[in-house]
Amino acid sequence: MSNLKDRGSEALPRPAVGKAVLAEFRRTPLLALIVFVPVVILLEQTVPEAHTWLFLLSVAAIIPLAALLSRATEAVAAKTGDTVGGLLNATLGNLTELVISLAALQAGQYLLVKASIAGAIVTNTLFMLGGAFLVGGLKHHLQDFNRVNARFQASLLFLATIAILVPSLISEVDRAAPAAGFSQHLSLGLSVLLIAVYGLGMLFSLKTHRELFASGSHVDEDEKPWPLPVGIVVLIVVTLFVAMVSEIFVGSVQVAAQRLGMTPAFVGFIVVALVGGAAEMTTAFSAARANRLDLSVGIALGSAAQIALFIAPVLVLVSYFVGPEPMSLQFWPGAVAMMLIATMAATLLSNGGRAAWYAGVMALAVYAIFGLTLFLLPPSA
Template sequence: MAQLLKEIRRNPLLWLLAFVPVVFVAEKVAPHSPSLIFVLSILAITPLAALLSHATEAIAAKTGDATGGLLNATLGNMTELVIGLAALRAGDYTLVKASIVGAIVANTLFMLGASFLLGGLKHHVQEFNRATVRMQASLLFLATVALLAPSIAADSDPGGSLGFVRRLSVGLSFLLIAAYGLGMLFTLKTHKEAFGSVATDDEAASTHWPLSLALSTLAGVTVLVALVSEIFVGVVQAGAEAFGMSQAFVGFVVVALVGGAAEMASAFAGARKNHLDLSVGIALGSASQIALFVAPVLVLLSYLVGPHPMDLQLWPGAVVMMMISVLAATLVTSSGRSAWFVGALLLMVYVVFAMTLYLAPPAAGGVAPP
């Protein structure tokens, strides 16, 4: 605990942890000020993300970058799951679907691109394990095909039964969860030797936190991130409207970036310290988990907590953006090496999507169930 307090005193960014209790108090005493709570939630999540980053680095130093990246992505995606559950209970399926697609695209373009950029500005050329990229890209391609099927079925027969699309979505959800489980078995058990980290000479990337402190900090901070995120989703719509944002843009950009803040902080820190395997593992591993686990779980849970079942039918451009994101990430990582310019290109593709969605948001009927 003394080491944790020392880290908080040393890092000015962690002083923003004071906003964590403030946002809880603001929710109780000023529930009719969504814009204020909206901003406070973002300020509270930011230092929590930084603290989560430090704990993840400590775990990665003990377990290896691949396992550390998987663990961080798993705990980090609890935030997306909590946000999705809160939106499901409110029946806001537009926000749920937009945040799912936005999180996948943000991880494969924004998080990966920013990691390459930040790492490349400090290190001339960085290397990483190409096997990890190929594996995660294959899983994301499968998820994209599965998410495309309900949209094709609905478009080919506009007057068809809504029940068919929902039944298809349920079947695809079980298929995606099974694929995710098989992928974990392949990378962590039967062929784990192929997914080791590329060795680096940067010893500064290690941390002296004991594993017990790192694990307890990681778990505790993840819970706090989830709680703050639940407050955030309750005010995100009203708060975003006050800043002139559409609902689809909020889900695709704002919720995706805020929900993934913890993972992004860890990925960026790893890249700066020349542990690019950790960054790639977090970015693409998180995208795969959202597509293969979070999205289908939310579909299944909608039968329990939602006002009506949710399907996997997306607006026309969503699957296209996912496919382009996967192809772009696969293209720029095919050599197993990166530089700052590669990251800049990925970020530009992400900005194109964000600008397009901000200026011409999809019709709500293309996202939410009828």
């Protein structure tokens, strides 16, 4: 431990660390919200029944943690390249969704789990991708990105959406008693298949055909990333805090949602998806501003594909051990329609390999239509 400390101090002296921290706070004023992290943890220990305050404070606490997580991931991505960096951002960013879904799964809140899965897919493909196009396009007239990578991720996402569509269609066609057992068995088999496809997809993009996924962006060198050791340490520490705050969020979200007049479907589809994807959004938007649209597209579509191909199947498998009963991949029709539309929209927007700000406006408009529909006419349980 002392050797590690010595190496860290040699790489970055203490005065330099202090200056770097101050510069980071000046660059990202939202980091001032970091004070809510100990506040929400202390409040949960002293007043656990204050669910509304815990819900609001946990949301405020996740925002600066997400910013720190994105900056630390940028430091690692600068050493690994945009493809691996996008995969790393997607993996760490989806940690919050996974923690929230596991807690809801254990409590038997399957509607909240499925709404958060569908919402995360739609949020990443429309809100995150559209926001990156808009934010980057306001600074740069036109931005290029690798359309091969975008098509690949969109194809994976379309495959996963079809796998989710099949159990939902069967449930609508056959309402007989054996259909439920058949749907669960089908979901189990599809989950194993999707995980295998996701693993082979990583092998394809990162190993056998990695030359197809080379960056097409022009990188601005305005901001220097953190040193790699600092980035790794911050990643580990902040990830632990994200997990802690996410647990508090899960414990308060149900009661707080009822008091605020929101249904579990709206909370999962909109609130949980936005809060859980805050880290990825921060990185995707800042990368787009820096003219690294490959990284933004990789995070947005890669994260959505990872949720559909890995997170959702893993939750189905884990439900056999931690849930009151096995969870299926059967979603309500509205969620399936929104996922299909979001996938097709992302495919159309990323097909040309170039982006402008108005493309982001169109994607955000579709997302706003979904959000308004769910808020005014939420699906029944």
